[in-house]
Amino acid sequence: MITNDIFGALQLMAVGMLTVFCILIIVILLGTLLIKLVNKYAPEEVQAKKPVAAANNAVAAIDATTKAVIDATVAQITGGKGRVAKITKL
């Protein structure tokens, strides 16, 4: 009985790992294909990049690590959609 179960477990291990790898490889290929297609047929990114450039001078006074932390926090909270326009010391 245990031998049967071990054989079943080995079979599951082989099939399971193979399936997981296959699915994630397909996801990777699918993602790559999607990026290529979208880049080719709908490349425009609607992003307000100017405020960032304008804000650069204001940010200069703040050290790079602090800015990186603020940028990362804003990106995480807004799901990558938010931009830091201005940083002022209170």
Place this chain on the structure above:
Amino acid sequence: MDALYNILDNLYHMTAFSDIIAANGTFIIMYLLAFVLLYLGIVKHFEPLLLIPIAFGVLIANFPGGEMGVYQADEAGCIRDAAGNVLAENIWEMSLPAIAHELGLMNFLYYMLIKTGFLPPVIFMGVGALTDFGPMLRNLKLAIFGAAAQLGIFAVLLVAVGSGFFTIKEAAALGIIGGADGPTAIFTTIKLAPHLLAPIAIAAYSYMALVPVIIPLVVKLLCSKKELMINMKEQDKLFPPKNKMKNEKIIKIIFPIAVTTIVALLVPSAVSLIGMLMFGNLLKEIGSDTARLFDTISNAVMNTCTVFLGLCVGATMTVQAFLNWTTIGIVVGGFFAFGLSIASGICMVKVWNCFSKKKINPLIGATGLSAVPMASRVCNLISTQYDPKNHVLNYCMSSNVAGVIGSAVAAGVLISFLQNTTF
């Protein structure tokens, strides 16, 4: 005098004292366990959103006379109490109001929300709404480490079966702890070994809370300082990624639809998890048009489900269901499943680095198990300890999010192979 005696006797039987004296005292162990879980949740902040409802569920389920513990039905649907008395001949033929009336509130909630497999996919929908696939799409190749890290699930399944202590279905439910994903572990256990739901849920969430301890431990055992100092941004400068997204919004909207379709074709049993995950994510990515739905599923729905999931799982932790050697086996096996998943992710990165010019920090492999985003945060902390400028958070999130998909697929494979077998 007799009247006074009757009043006192009625009072004695009205309170729980008569039940406490009649009980054998083992409920005190469950009470202590509940207090430990409450302490971990409230004071130590270990997964408080889930450990506190679970702990309170344990508390109310085990108090003698409270009748709030969940009874597990056997394969024929028969329910017995601790003394072996039949409480219900076949619960599958009982209506929900009858379950509520005859077996109490917690059994009603358990058989309606948990046993039907309703709550875990709904929670997955909320998880999807809170997940950002952006880092994964920006570093697609790193997603493969999310697959490698599922080895712990199957390795522990094999060892558990070999020990002869667990049936193959129980071993599969134990192994899924290595996926480091609470809803996935609960969903798989409900399908394969519902009598082990309580210890597996507790082990899964406890080890997820212990990610800041377990990952550094495995990383120290397997990685050198040189490997941990691999700077991913510098590697990106040396070997720039070929596909940069020019319109992230559209890609992020199409991606969940495409992944659901692919998974539905290849592993249909994983669709209840992946489909709900991707649906939640789609609502998030669409933006303002579905903002109200996104807000509801990521807050109200998810929080409501978490409350009932925690309470019901806690209520399954009765003395007879929890205090046994199987629980200890699950605690030990769960730890190894977790550790092996982290180790296999790291090992795959090491193998990758042998053949690739572009080197990858092994911490990215360590985050191949789910536990999003804590695993990534912990790995980022480790990398910055070796080099304060080496932030690997975004790269780790790629394999971390892929790990969620990987563990759900692994669960789907286990369920589809084992659910209808008589191993």
